[in-house]
Amino acid sequence: MKKVESVEDVTNILAKQGYVSSEEISTIVYLAIKMKRPILVEGPAGVGKTELAKSLSRALALELIQLQCYEGLDESKAIYEWEYAKQLLYTQILKEKINDVIGDSSDLNDSIKKLVGLEDAFFSDHFLLPRPLLKSIRSEKQTVLLIDEVDKSDPEFEAYLLEVLSSNEITIPEIGTLQAKEIPIVFLTSNNVRDLSDALKRRCLNLYVDFPTEELEAQIVKSKFPHIRDELVDKLVKAVHAIRELEIKKKPSISETIDWAESLLTLQVEDITPKELQQTLGILSKYKTDMDQIMQNSDKVLGAA
Amino acid sequence: MVSMVLKFAGYMRYNGLTVSTSALHNTISAMQWVNPLNRTQVYAALESCLVQNMTERKKFRKIFQKFFEEQSLIELEHEEVAYKMQVQEFASQLREEGDYVGKILSDYMDGEVAGLLQNMGDNQTFRTVYDETASGIGMNKEKVRADIIKRIDRLKDKAVDFADASFHLSREKREALSDYLRQQLEDARELLKNNPRKRKLRNHLMPWERQKAISSISFDKLTMEEQEKVKQEVERIAQKLKDALSRQKKKARRGHLDVKNTIRHSMKFNGIPFNIKTRRPARKKGKIIALCDISMSVAYAAQFTLLLLYRLQNRFSKIRSFVFIRNAYEISDLFKKYPLETALKKAIKQHHIGMGQLTNYGATFKSFLTNYPNAITRDTTILILGDALNNCVDPQVQYLKEMSDKALRTIWLNPEEEKYWYTTSSAIKDYEPYCSQVVECATIDQLSDFAKNLVL
Numbered sequence: 001m002k003k004v005e006s007v008e009d010v011t012n013i014l015a016k017q018g019y020v021s022s023e024e025i026s027t028i029v030y031l032a033i034k035m036k037r038p039i040l041v042e043g044p045a046g047v048g049k050t051e052l053a054k055s056l057s058r059a060l061a062l063e064l065i066q067l068q069c070y071e072g073l074d075e076s077k078a079i080y081e082w083e084y085a086k087q088l089l090y091t092q093i094l095k096e097k098i099n100d101v102i103g104d105s106s107d108l109n110d111s112i113k114k115l116v117g118l119e120d121a122f123f124s125d126h127f128l129l130p131r132p133l134l135k136s137i138r139s140e141k142q143t144v145l146l147i148d149e150v151d152k153s154d155p156e157f158e159a160y161l162l163e164v165l166s167s168n169e170i171t172i173p174e175i176g177t178l179q180a181k182e183i184p185i186v187f188l189t190s191n192n193v194r195d196l197s198d199a200l201k202r203r204c205l206n207l208y209v210d211f212p213t214e215e216l217e218a219q220i221v222k223s224k225f226p227h228i229r230d231e232l233v234d235k236l237v238k239a240v241h242a243i244r245e246l247e248i249k250k251k252p253s254i255s256e257t258i259d260w261a262e263s264l265l266t267l268q269v270e271d272i273t274p275k276e277l278q279q280t281l282g283i284l285s286k287y288k289t290d291m292d293q294i295m296q297n298s299d300k301v302l303g304a305a
Numbered sequence: 306m307v308s309m310v311l312k313f314a315g316y317m318r319y320n321g322l323t324v325s326t327s328a329l330h331n332t333i334s335a336m337q338w339v340n341p342l343n344r345t346q347v348y349a350a351l352e353s354c355l356v357q358n359m360t361e362r363k364k365f366r367k368i369f370q371k372f373f374e375e376q377s378l379i380e381l382e383h384e385e386v387a388y389k390m391q392v393q394e395f396a397s398q399l400r401e402e403g404d405y406v407g408k409i410l411s412d413y414m415d416g417e418v419a420g421l422l423q424n425m426g427d428n429q430t431f432r433t434v435y436d437e438t439a440s441g442i443g444m445n446k447e448k449v450r451a452d453i454i455k456r457i458d459r460l461k462d463k464a465v466d467f468a469d470a471s472f473h474l475s476r477e478k479r480e481a482l483s484d485y486l487r488q489q490l491e492d493a494r495e496l497l498k499n500n501p502r503k504r505k506l507r508n509h510l511m512p513w514e515r516q517k518a519i520s521s522i523s524f525d526k527l528t529m530e531e532q533e534k535v536k537q538e539v540e541r542i543a544q545k546l547k548d549a550l551s552r553q554k555k556k557a558r559r560g561h562l563d564v565k566n567t568i569r570h571s572m573k574f575n576g577i578p579f580n581i582k583t584r585r586p587a588r589k590k591g592k593i594i595a596l597c598d599i600s601m602s603v604a605y606a607a608q609f610t611l612l613l614l615y616r617l618q619n620r621f622s623k624i625r626s627f628v629f630i631r632n633a634y635e636i637s638d639l640f641k642k643y644p645l646e647t648a649l650k651k652a653i654k655q656h657h658i659g660m661g662q663l664t665n666y667g668a669t670f671k672s673f674l675t676n677y678p679n680a681i682t683r684d685t686t687i688l689i690l691g692d693a694l695n696n697c698v699d700p701q702v703q704y705l706k707e708m709s710d711k712a713l714r715t716i717w718l719n720p721e722e723e724k725y726w727y728t729t730s731s732a733i734k735d736y737e738p739y740c741s742q743v744v745e746c747a748t749i750d751q752l753s754d755f756a757k758n759l760v761l
């Protein structure tokens with residue numbers, strides 16, 4: 001892992017990965033690294049919650065392990081599973097060898113002892129299929145563990161997660177307790193589909209990522225398209241911010257800003273007028289009603305006033 | 306730095322936000338990593354540890370801004386453990402002096418500024434949660450404030466002596482300690498001198514205390530608004546319990562191997578059990594018979610308990626509820642038809658439960674046995690909710706015994722605080738031998754504990 005010794009370091013290494021971070025975000029990421037605590041990232045869709053974790057893992061040259069949550073996600077998908085088919089296959093092979101194993105046993109008791117000895121072999125690492133959580137705990141090197149959209153998982157899973165995150169260990173009944181060798185840098189993201197438990201929130205550093213300031217968003221666009229003209233960036237970002245102020249169903253996110261910038265560049269637009277806006281409207285919004293809203297307010301959006 | 310965090314936390318509480326101790330600890334350790342002169346970093350660190358709820362962010366921002374306008378954060382010593390312990394030691398020595406002003410100040414040195422903040426502000430006659438110690442009534446706030454200030458001035462000298470005598474600290478640290486304690490006291494003095502603040506709510510409890518205390522206020526002292534809050538709280542508890550239950554169920558589901566079923570399915574694969582079948586263990590659900598005293602003294606408590614029970618009703622095979630004053634009267638049907646308050650109101654309207662009469666527990670149990678002879682079975686949990694204030698009539702324990710003998714268990718929930726149970730007017734001591742358990746259930750916290758034990 002690369003060394004980070006200040007909040008500024010965090011900002012810098014993230015910038016190298018194309019992630020434009022605010023001082024708030026960098027501070028909390030820095031705290032998470034130093035305090036070895038998970039970060040719970042909340043905020044509207046498309047503000048770069050997932051991207052933050054990904055960029056950080058690249059920036060620190062750490063493996064990214066991602067666990068995508070959904071309703072019904074359970075231990076066998078999140079933690080580990082026994083490779084049942086593999087176990088069976090081995091049983092089948094063993095069947096033919098069984099006589100060799102118990103061959104010289106004098107009585108039944110003796111044979112059973114020998115067979116029981118084999119049982120441990122069946123529930124060993126060899127047949128264990130680690131899923132993201134276990135992978136991250138067992139890893140020799142520190143990892144970045146991204147638990148994405150944790151609010152979509154069930155409360156039971158959340159409770160389990162809390163246990164793992166507070167103890168940094170996982171217990172597998174057949175094997176024992178595995179303690180993390182290197183505590184991973186954990187990101188949990190949430191879109192607030194449901195409220196997470198207080199206990200989990202207390203365990204985490206809470207980071208609320210909102211839509212960026214105009215200044216920051218302009219930087220993001222510039223970092224993606226280094227040759228874009230400043231005036232265009234300025235106008236485009238102002239327009240997006242104005243649109244976010246409108247009463248619309250879905251506010252355009254950073255990815256929409258980026259896509260918009262790209263298409264404006266492709267169209268080699270000099271200036272954004274209502275005509276260009278109309279042309280590219282589909283990128284900014286997916287809803288007919290929202291599009292209408294935007295066009296009706298094109299004056300405000302394009303700062304013509 | 307620690308003092309700044311403590312002060313800030315106090316200020317947050319003063320403004321009605323909750324700050325848990327664990328959050329406070331996090332904050333203190335987080336602050337070691339940020340540049341204390343950088344507003345943005347300090348803000349981000351504080352917010353990430355102290356704001357657990359997105360909806361509180363706006364308020365937090367306001368509070369932060371106000372706080373840092375009022376005081377700048379210059380003092381930044383890196384206290385170590387020993388040093389911190391000395392600060393605590395100072396506070397506890399102060400506390401040992403035992404008087405009212407000492408208590409406020411020792412709390413303050415410990416980071417609990419509530420007592421102190423109460424003494425800033427308007428000139429009303431002094432009435433606070435500290436009433437008892439202050440022997441309250443008639444005590445003038447101005448006077449208290451003057452007392453505190455006088456004491457503070459004396460304490461400053463004492464703080465210097467104390468720091469000088471902390472021999473296990475290095476000289477440097479001793480001086481820092483002395484400065485710190487003096488600074489703290491000076492801050493307190495400043496706070497008292499010029500900070501008149503208006504407060505809105507009832508004056509015997511402060512806003513932040515109310516928020517914290519709502520779950521420990523006795524049911525019968527709640528205002529309408531608080532009742533609404535408590536109801537929300539009940540919903541929250543119910544949800545938590547349900548979560549816990551479904552967690553438990555999920556674990557159980559992985560449970561037992563169903564041998565027969567597994568073998569049957571393995572036929573397809575030449576006898577190899579490719580599909581393991583498991584069986585969910587049958588979960589035993591019990592019956593609940595709830596008997597609630599709805600005389601004025603316990604009506605509130607009854608209301609909340611019933612509310613919670615019904616929120617959890619699918620956990621039981623059946624809940625039958627009865628209300629009584631001197632006759633038990635079944636209201637299960639009313640609950641099916643009406644929302645809870647309406648159901649209770651309707652129940653009370655039925656004259657024959659004995660509204661307006663004195664509660665009579667013996668008569669109630671007797672009537673229950675006569676009118677519902679088959680209600681109690683071996684898997685029944687009887688819940689009795691009442692204060693057992695039997696108005697000095699014969700408790701007729703034989704009827705409760707008879708009920709209790711038929712049931713799985715009998716739990717008595719008493720909304721009266723335990724210290725009153727053994728007074729003469731309470732018959733709880735007579736009934737206790739026939740109950741599996743008698744629990745104090747005067748607050749939401751206690752109710753929650755009880756419900757947890759009941760269903761888990």
Ligand SMILES: Nc1ncnc2c1ncn2[C@@H]1O[C@H](COP(=O)(O)OP(=O)(O)OP(=O)(O)O)[C@@H](O)[C@H]1O
Pocket residue numbers: 018019020021044045046047048049050051052191220254255258
């Ligand atoms: N600060 C940033 N710097 C650079 N690019 C960014 C930044 N924030 C967002 N982006 C861009 O926006 C896109 C969307 O971000 P991302 O998928 O991380 O959003 P999200 O918050 O995880 O959304 P969702 O809630 O829908 O999962 C990313 O692909 C990234 O290119």
Ligand SMILES: [Mg+2]
Pocket residue numbers: 049050051148189
């Ligand atoms: Mg995402």
